[in-house]
Amino acid sequence: MKKKRKLVVAVVAALVIGAGVLFALAIKPSIDPVAKPNVALTPTLIAQGARVVALGDCVVCHTAPDGADYAGGLPLKTPFGIIYTTNITPDRATGIGTWSLEAFRRAMRQGVSRDGHLLYPAFPYIHYTKVTDHDIEAAYAFLMTRPAAYAPARTNELPLPLRFRPSLAFWNLLYLREGAQPAASDSPVDRGKYLVEGLGHCSSCHTMMGVIGGEKRREYMQGGVVDQWSAPALDQLAASPHPWVAQQIADYLSTGLAGEHGAAAGPMRPVTENLRRVPREDVEAIAAYLLSLQQPWRAPQSSAALSDLAQRIDRGKQVFAGACAECHDDGSPMRDAMGRPALTMSSAVMSPSPRNFVMTVHKGLAWPAQPDHTVYMPPFADVLTDQQIADLATYVRSTSAQPTPWPDLDKHVAELREKSP
Amino acid sequence: MINLNVNGQTQPLEVTPETPLLYALRDHLKLNGAKYGCGMGQCGACTVLVDGRPVFSCLFPVSSVGTREVRTLESLGTTERPGPLQQAFIDHQAVQCGYCIAGMIMRAQALLEQVARPTEQQIREHMAPNLCRCGTHKRILAAIRQVADKGQRLNAGALKERA
Numbered sequence: 001m002k003k004k005r006k007l008v009v010a011v012v013a014a015l016v017i018g019a020g021v022l023f024a025l026a027i028k029p030s031i032d033p034v035a036k037p038n039v040a041l042t043p044t045l046i047a048q049g050a051r052v053v054a055l056g057d058c059v060v061c062h063t064a065p066d067g068a069d070y071a072g073g074l075p076l077k078t079p080f081g082i083i084y085t086t087n088i089t090p091d092r093a094t095g096i097g098t099w100s101l102e103a104f105r106r107a108m109r110q111g112v113s114r115d116g117h118l119l120y121p122a123f124p125y126i127h128y129t130k131v132t133d134h135d136i137e138a139a140y141a142f143l144m145t146r147p148a149a150y151a152p153a154r155t156n157e158l159p160l161p162l163r164f165r166p167s168l169a170f171w172n173l174l175y176l177r178e179g180a181q182p183a184a185s186d187s188p189v190d191r192g193k194y195l196v197e198g199l200g201h202c203s204s205c206h207t208m209m210g211v212i213g214g215e216k217r218r219e220y221m222q223g224g225v226v227d228q229w230s231a232p233a234l235d236q237l238a239a240s241p242h243p244w245v246a247q248q249i250a251d252y253l254s255t256g257l258a259g260e261h262g263a264a265a266g267p268m269r270p271v272t273e274n275l276r277r278v279p280r281e282d283v284e285a286i287a288a289y290l291l292s293l294q295q296p297w298r299a300p301q302s303s304a305a306l307s308d309l310a311q312r313i314d315r316g317k318q319v320f321a322g323a324c325a326e327c328h329d330d331g332s333p334m335r336d337a338m339g340r341p342a343l344t345m346s347s348a349v350m351s352p353s354p355r356n357f358v359m360t361v362h363k364g365l366a367w368p369a370q371p372d373h374t375v376y377m378p379p380f381a382d383v384l385t386d387q388q389i390a391d392l393a394t395y396v397r398s399t400s401a402q403p404t405p406w407p408d409l410d411k412h413v414a415e416l417r418e419k420s421p
Numbered sequence: 422m423i424n425l426n427v428n429g430q431t432q433p434l435e436v437t438p439e440t441p442l443l444y445a446l447r448d449h450l451k452l453n454g455a456k457y458g459c460g461m462g463q464c465g466a467c468t469v470l471v472d473g474r475p476v477f478s479c480l481f482p483v484s485s486v487g488t489r490e491v492r493t494l495e496s497l498g499t500t501e502r503p504g505p506l507q508q509a510f511i512d513h514q515a516v517q518c519g520y521c522i523a524g525m526i527m528r529a530q531a532l533l534e535q536v537a538r539p540t541e542q543q544i545r546e547h548m549a550p551n552l553c554r555c556g557t558h559k560r561i562l563a564a565i566r567q568v569a570d571k572g573q574r575l576n577a578g579a580l581k582e583r584a
Contacts, residue, residue: 319439321439322481322485364462383471383481
């Protein structure tokens, strides 16, 4: 009897304390609106902000396909439902036009909106919290001088419990380590660390997420999956059978193309379109830091031997001759004159996952939005059957430095067509 | 030997499997509507429909077609009886040198078979992969709009019905 009462008391106490903690963490005050930005909007500060915002990739998520830049509305497909990005133009009614620097800084540091509601961690404040006060102020000055666009926030498509935003306070307890983490020195590696872990928020995609949508710290930069594309492991760049060097990483980031490795595709392409606008020293710093993270090669798991491997390779060779050789064969004009990569050197071909090879075959690469930025490839989803794509993948992989066939390739090919039409 | 279903007829062809569909159509079947432009899937002069989808036939191995139905410009009408889209291109004099036009018409056909009244934005996005060096884009768009404004989806089996 006594035991039971003790238990009840303990449960009640835990609930009360829990509610108190939740209240303390989840209830944030509103910050008063301002009539105009409370920072001197000097050209120098705005120019610095342009660089900060490009490094932070803000425009990519905060712009809908047919919408104004920074006006939000892009659907982010998370494992929990669809979250629409919000308007960060200085529109006073629907954007951040009434936000003071303090409100903006709190959003970046704590993931809290001006009116006090908690923002979903799809907004990478767990990374932006590391950005310095000065860079936050510059970003504020830049955003506050963009054209204001009227664009009300769209309603997120989330299941009921997740619509209760105060519950995010517990998530923050687990994943938010608040505070600026400026570069420890002027060295490229330290500057790169600041850019990669703060503004660049690279690990948001390049690290697997756990069940509640937090990055798995033990698998830091070991690769993730975004919109059916594989975000490759960034700690294997130097150990890969065809290693990356600093210059190639920097070229890739600023031009969307590394001749000996491949072209930026899927969600990485817009990242490179932003990074082409920042000084070369920034992408070189990112490359320097990434190269400091390298781990020994994690050899892919060996797959069950395919009894029909030789036939698959034969058929794949035929598909290659008809559909790919014009641009990717030895001695083809596109290889010799236009620098198209030999597929044997492609990172997508050597990747532990067939995703990026298959996705690129399906969708091709859209025409570059800017001249001299990455390359074009036509789509083949309507040309090749699943069987042919799988055969082609098997053949091309067999010619690379990582020739072990991809496990469950047929299944992957069929799934990718279904999930990413 | 490969059997190819083109414009409603199945034809046996003596070609190697990796032969581009474009070559099979032009050289073996003498269907010269689709043109060889760049040979690299960049210009769209070779566009034909495979199961109703517009594709670059220059990069389409003939062995990949399988049982899918190929349709070329020749399926849309004749000189005497042009199809609605062909007539619209004539009405708007959308042709200068004409090299891209077979591909343009086939790509537009695919859209107008799927969407009864496409918006201007839809038309422009859909037509974006096909290039015209003469610069008759405005007339090409006007011709497509003329058919689109009728608000009726184009018939996908026009030729077969006439035959």
